[in-house]
Amino acid sequence: MAFSELLDRVGGLGRYQALQTVALMLPIMWLVAQTMLENFSAAVPSHRCWVSLLDNSTSQVSVLDPETLLAVSIPPGPNQGPHQCRRFRQPQWQLLDPNTTATNWSEAATEPCLDGWVYDRSTFTATIVTKWDLVCDSQALKPMAQTIYLAGMMVGASFSGPASDRFGRRLVLSWSYLQMAMSGTVAALVPTFPLYCLFRFLVACALASVMMNTSTLLMEWTSAQARVLMMTLNSLGFSLGQVLTSAVAYGVRDCSMLQLLVSAPFFLCFVYSWFAFGFTFYGLVMDLQGLGSNIFLLQVLIGVVDIPAKAGSLLLLGCLGRRPLQALSLVLSGACILANTLVPRELGALRSALAVMGLGCMGSAFTCITIYNGELFPTVLRMRAVGLGQMAARGGACLGPLVRLLSMHGPSLPLLVYGTVPVLSGLATLLLPETRNLPLPDTIQDVQNQAVKKAAHRTRGCPVLRSTQL
Template sequence: MGYEEVIHVLGDFGRYQKRIYFLLCLPAILCAFHKLANVFLIAEPHQRCRLPFETKDATYSINETLFPEYYPYDTINKKYSECEIIIDNKTEKCTEYIYDHSVYGYTTVIEWDLTCSKTYLVATGNALFMFGVMLGSIIFGQLSDRYGRKLIFFISLILQVTAGILASVAPEFWSFTFARMIIGSTTSGVFLVAYVIALEMVSANKRPIAGTVCQMFFSVGYMLTAVFAIYIDNWRTLQLALSLPGLCFLCYWWFIPESVRWLLSKNRLVEAKELIQRAAKENRVHVTDNVLDEMLISEIEKTDNPGKKESTVLDIFKYPKLRRRALIIFFDWFACNITYYGLSWSTNNLGGNPYINFVLSGLVEIPAYAFLIVVLNRWGRKRVQCGCMIVAGMALLSSLIISADQYFFIVLAAMVGKLAVTSAYGTIYIFSTEQFPTVIRNAGLGACSTCARVGSVLAPYINVLNKIWQPLPLVIFGIITLIGGVLSLLLPETLNKKLPETMEEGESFGQ
């Protein structure tokens, strides 16, 4: 008996759950706006040094015959330098730039000259945003466990909208970056908390599908970000337009209930039973209070008798086989995250139309998640995880044999890699959950999330390496993902297996 039994009585995914679930999926769109916005807010357009005889209002286009005379030729990337100029037969660094506004309009790079020797600031802006996401997952996760899912969701939402508005009026780069970092932290409070509420009210057998569909809403927001960017060509207006929709979700206070599981964990039985009865009424199920008390007795006993001291994630390292599996899982999370965000943020570097590239990068996630719904319970977690990471690695490494001017094939390789790594990312959530023993499962997932965020913090700096050699970021992502796929062969399959409860069972699991 327990809350799982209550869900079965109410209906594994009844009318009440479907309504709340749909409402909780919508904030994923908003969080996608913020997580991917930097692709356009900090987009680096083509630029050139302003020639000595040009005025400050000169346009980017000039007579091509002037390029050999004034700009050094980059033999590696096969184009004229955008950062240097030839004056009196001497090559010098640019002091003033003329930007191409035809693709991105007016970005932060143009406003604050974040190019050439300052390109690292673009990577730093993205890295600090993801550092904020990492801090938010720790801080808001703990706060939601302590003070409730609903309260922390709304606090995060208010902070997100406020920081979004402040970022749109930031006077210089560092205040803009700090505001964006706060936004990054709140995406954990908004998306992850909503995700947890949604999954905590459906039965165990529905959670893989519910979790995957929720990720699809994120992919929809991913693509819509490009639509906003196409029609709004000023970065300040774009930042504001992506932030204000958050105000719509404030009305959720009257529609979204607190998590019943959390209420039970805090021994708030009366409130939990009220919510269960509300759900039962909407699902047209009759459940008496006495029946509820019988079903929830085990939850009450767990609250009243917390038992012995909890194990920690550090206990993993006391067991050789469990330690080896955990390290592989940590690396897989790192590899999936660094590749996912590296590819998501590098669509501007692939050649061709960056908006189309970006939409395609989001669009391939839909079949990637649909693929998981079909095959995860048929082929097993291990085959899908290994196969997808190896396919992603091979696709990205194929950029080594593709000419730089073959935009179609470069984009194709990147999109195949993105599709495969998205499937791998979706799989690793479930696969790692089933690998860790129950006593440290939540702590293990927290460690996985931290390793993942380290990857997303490093991803922007790897993308900057395209200045040295165009395919280099794709090659690095390909190698990392391929290694992760091969290492995953050492993990035991978990499909239809009894999951380990204790550390000792975790050590012997899969033998």
């Protein structure tokens, strides 16, 4: 008798499953905070070059107001505000003449920010951008840090599957909790940017393992009738994590303290652990500044919209099946993102609404894929197959932040790429088999038997012409 059949007989939705779901959902909420962290800890505040006239406490010029001193010290930037990356070599006092125009100074009269930058700290007291000056010529280091983090998720996914099959799901999950807690804590305290990237990489490796083992444990220890409910509840943990992230970041505006706060709970998860998507999503959701001005509200809206989207998928999975819902969610997500390429930037509220809707559809697709992925493969190959799927997803996710660099060639190019990928993926989903109401296969033979039964069902009732010999 297969284990899934035995579980159905003895009861696959009891006290053990309830405790297991609670114990596994709580870390998932904090796990989301680790991924969404850099929306806040790596936010880029307004900045300008440090200049002696304004920022040197021993400066003798005090009769002029700060706006006047700023005008003679910093050239205007592309947005008509103070230039963020250049300053005048010498104060341009002639600019105080009302008859003077912008042509009275040239690029040769300016220089880079040789003495550092002054940052607006009204929203965030400290971010990794202000801590290590990841602006101007170093601005590409921020998406590189995000890519390194997502590469860690890809590496973690490649090792987690084989390790879980060899040492067991629970042992690997417990180790992953400990690794996330320790690496995240060290990342909050390191003095240099390369070390920060290294320990964030280690956090991501463990994070991928937690995601994979959590979904697999819930899948394997729940009856077929309750499996969709459990996986939807697990998926809702990601939605609640979005809201939790914004709440924590709103209260803690220092990047080091924020990193420490979202890492420390995993020590607790490690203690109680015996109880126990890719390119487009991470490309958009790790750059909320590009979607709107109020990143705190956007983070909350993404989580809030995610909840009904995933709850609705619970009903649609039973009505439509896995394959149609997966395809529909991905295509709708891509359509919302592509529609944003046609909306003027002045309509910020509409652009934010379309982006949130697209991410909500992506949340529905995430719920579906966590169920679908586990049902497609037999137990003997499930973790390896899930690991390969995670590697593919994290490989795409690694490219997500880098795609934003295309905006230098055209502001709509990143959205065009982010929207096209899920549409093509959704159409490709139609090539997969349907797994609704089928038992989890234990062996490769079980998968083959299911295929044979489907083929027999399709040909049932069809007349067969036979040749008989007299």
